[in-house]
Amino acid sequence: MRKGVFTRNSAFYLRSKLWTPAIIKCGNRCSFNIKRGFATKSSVVEEEVRKFDKLSKEWWDPQSKGSGPLHSMNPVRVRYIQDRMMHYEKSISQMKMLDVGCGGGLLSEALGRIAKDVTGVDAAKNNIEIAKSHLSLDPSLTNINYRHTTAEALLEEGLAHSFDVVCALEVIEHVNDPRDFIHSCLQLVKPGGSLFISTMNRTMPSFAVAIVAAEYVMGKIEPGTHHWDKFVTPDEISAAVNEWRMPYEVPSTKIENNIESNPGNSPDSASPLNSHTDRSTQDRVELTGKVEDFSGLIYNPALDEWYICPNVLAINYISHIKVTGKPL
Numbered sequence: 485m486r487k488g489v490f491t492r493n494s495a496f497y498l499r500s501k502l503w504t505p506a507i508i509k510c511g512n513r514c515s516f517n518i519k520r521g522f523a524t525k526s527s528v529v530e531e532e533v534r535k536f537d538k539l540s541k542e543w544w545d546p547q548s549k550g551s552g553p554l555h556s557m558n559p560v561r562v563r564y565i566q567d568r569m570m571h572y573e574k575s576i577s578q579m580k581m582l583d584v585g586c587g588g589g590l591l592s593e594a595l596g597r598i599a600k601d602v603t604g605v606d607a608a609k610n611n612i613e614i615a616k617s618h619l620s621l622d623p624s625l626t627n628i629n630y631r632h633t634t635a636e637a638l639l640e641e642g643l644a645h646s647f648d649v650v651c652a653l654e655v656i657e658h659v660n661d662p663r664d665f666i667h668s669c670l671q672l673v674k675p676g677g678s679l680f681i682s683t684m685n686r687t688m689p690s691f692a693v694a695i696v697a698a699e700y701v702m703g704k705i706e707p708g709t710h711h712w713d714k715f716v717t718p719d720e721i722s723a724a725v726n727e728w729r730m731p732y733e734v735p736s737t738k739i740e741n742n743i744e745s746n747p748g749n750s751p752d753s754a755s756p757l758n759s760h761t762d763r764s765t766q767d768r769v770e771l772t773g774k775v776e777d778f779s780g781l782i783y784n785p786a787l788d789e790w791y792i793c794p795n796v797l798a799i800n801y802i803s804h805i806k807v808t809g810k811p812l
Contacts, residue, residue, distance in 0.1 A: 527634065527635070527636060527659040527660055527661050527664060527665040527668070541610075541614065543587055543588025543589070543590065543611070543614050543615075543618075544588055544590075544614070544618055549703065549704065549705055549706040549709075551587065551588065551590065552704065552705075553698075553704060553705060553783075554587075554590055554654065555590065556783075556788050556789060556790055557781065557783075557790045557800075558590050558591060558594055559594075559790075560781065560789075560790040560791065560792055561591065561653055561682060561781075561802065562591070562594045562595065562598070563792070564680075564779065564792055564802055564804075565595075565649070565651070565680055566598065568678070568680075568776070568777065568804045569649070569678065576598055576599060577598060577599065577600060578600050579599050579600055579601075579648035579649055580599070580600060580601045580603075580646070580647050580648050580649075581595050581599045581601065581602045581603070581647060581648065581649045581650070581651065582602075582603050582604075582605070582638075582646075582647040582649070582650045582651065582672060583595065583602060583603070583604040583605070583651050583653075584605055584634075584635050584650060584651065584652040584655060584669060585605075585606055585607075585652060585653075585654070585655030585658070586604030586605060586606050586611070586612075586615060586630065587606060587608075587611050587615070588611055588614040588615050588618060589604055589614070589615030589618055589619060589628075589630065591604075591651060591653055592604035592615065592628055592630070593618070593619065593622070593625060593628065595651070596625045596627055596628040597625070599627070599649075600627065601627050601629075602627060602628045602629070603628075603629050603630075603631065603647075604628065604629070604630045604631070605630075605631045605632075605633050605634065605635070605638065606630075606632065607632075607633075607634050608632075609632045612630050612631065612632040615630045616630050635652075635665065635668040635669055635672060636668050638672060639668060639671055639672065643672065644671045644672060645671070645672070645673065645674050645675060645732065646672060646674065647672055647673055647674060647677060648673075648674055648677045648678070649673075649677060649678050649679075649680065650669050650670075650672050650673050650677070650678075650679045650680070651679075651680045652665070652669050652679070652680070652681050652682075653680065653681070653682040653802070654682055654683065655681075655683075656681055656683045656716050657683050657684060657710060657711075657714045657715050657716060658714070662716050662720065662721075662724065663720075663723075663724045666679075666681070666721065666724040666725060666728070667724065667728050669681075670725070670728050670730075670771075670773050670805070670807060671730060673807045674807070675732060675734075675769070675771055675807055675808075675809050676806075676807065676808070677806075677807050678776075678804060678805065678806055678807070679773070679804075679805040679806075679807070680802065680803065680804055680805070681721060681802070681803050681805065682781065682800070682801065682802035682803070683715065683716050683800075683801070684710070684715045684716075684799060684800055684801075685715060685716075685717055685718065685797055685798055685799060685800075685801060686712065686713075686715035686716065686717050687715075687717075687798050687799070689798040689799055690712065690715055690798065690799045690800075691712045693799050694710055694712075694715075694799060694800075695710060695712055702785070718778050718797055718801065718803065721775070721803055721805075722775050725773035725774070725775050725805050726773070726775075728771075728772065728773045729770055729771070729772055730770070730771045731768060731769070731770055731771075731812065732768070732769050732770070732771045732809060733767065733768055734767055734768065734769060768811070768812045769809040769810060769811050769812060770809055770810055770812050771807055771808070771809040772807070772808055772809060772810075773805050773806070773807055773808075774805065774806050774807075774808055775803060775804075775805050776804045776805065776806050777794075777803065777804040778794075778795070778797055778801055778802075778803050779792050779793065779794045779795075779797075779801060779802055779803075780792070780793040780794070780795065780796030780797050780798070780799070780800065780801050781793075781799075781800035781801060781802055782796060782799075782800070783800070
């Protein structure tokens, strides 16, 4: 630790070092930008990929310590996405969705039953193999495609602005650079589309519940699954979203469709463009991100059920981010 650089993160590390081996000091694994609280390396962490590769066979076992809690969490996550999209003119059944860090396909399969098209991507090859294998058990789900790749690789393939909805649920705490990861996910969203991120807040309650209780006392999760220092706060997500800017060339056909399908629309509508704006000024817009909502995800161990609790963000939470724009 450099002299003079002492944050609440490093202070907590010194205190928690004696409590549990789950907290690992950032060294070669990641390098934190103290000012922003974000890691500064690429998003893929090989250590995390290897860890989830080993746990891949447990994805569809509700009692497993690797993915078990996600089985009970999944319905409330899907319900949140559906509820947040209700104000959209476009039906969710016609949406093209991307599940980043799809694991064994828990969320992808659930989304596949309500959306037009779902692509699930994961950096762990074994996860993708498990997801494909489980998908083959339901011949009706022909609208799901799994790929062994990353969000950044999709951008390199030219798939920017390709998805109505991008989901990164319980993923961001496992990447090296949350800020860049958020920006990559935002870039994959179509103008007027949405990004959903869920994770765990970096608080004392989250350490007590998600690390000490869940991993070491109750044994619900495999010890070492999470690292408290990599949890991401709502303020850090908001900061990353608010600083994202991207120029975007609007195809003429999209301009006409937006105007015709959203007569009299407001600046806050699903389209990033206003219907009353002259077409000549709509050819180029600046895309921005806007956090629409933060809601807590609360677990009841007695019933093994999760609930959505607005503004209760101390431990697990989910966020809805919208990609909007204005003419340049």
